[in-house]
Amino acid sequence: MLDMKFIRENTELVEKAIRNKNEKSDLKKILDLDKKKRELQFTFDKMRAEQNTVSKQIPELKKEQKNTTEIVAKMKMISNKIKGISTELSGINEELERELLCIPNIPYKDIPIGDESQNEFVRNGVRKNNLTLHQ
Numbered sequence: 789m790l791d792m793k794f795i796r797e798n799t800e801l802v803e804k805a806i807r808n809k810n811e812k813s814d815l816k817k818i819l820d821l822d823k824k825k826r827e828l829q830f831t832f833d834k835m836r837a838e839q840n841t842v843s844k845q846i847p848e849l850k851k852e853q854k855n856t857t858e859i860v861a862k863m864k865m866i867s868n869k870i871k872g873i874s875t876e877l878s879g880i881n882e883e884l885e886r887e888l889l890c891i892p893n894i895p896y897k898d899i900p901i902g903d904e905s906q907n908e909f910v911r912n913g914v915r916k917n918n919l920t921l922h923q
Contacts, residue, residue, distance in 0.1 A: 790893065792822055795818065795819070799819070801894060805891075808901045811890065813890040828877050839870065843863065846863075
């Protein structure tokens with residue numbers, strides 16, 4: 789399976805490989821899924837960082853006997869959003885994985901383009917046995 793970074797950086801090469809191998813992979817869909825995944829991952833990480841920061845502040849505020857109900861309510865809301873994003877991210881990852889499995893490897897430059905009828909016979913892997921048996 790090709791690496792997603794390689795696919796992003798070499799879109800034309802991958803598209804050509806898909807055409808040359810007569811595959812039906814949807815590269816645009818894969819790139820869109822990857823973009824959405826990266827955006828969601830960024831949002832997820834940002835929210836998680838905020839949650840961690842505020843979670844460390846809550847005990848300090850309680851020590852100072854300040855009201856934390858508003859902050860705790862906000863953190864519950866963020867926690868629910870994080871769970872939703874995590875579920876969506878997991879679904880996108882599964883779909884992206886399925887789509888990536890359909891992309892063929894990049895063929896070697898000397899391989900002829902086309903179906904099996906275009907293949908050239910290079911050599912036969914069978915060796916002739918020159919041994920004579922004496923009885």
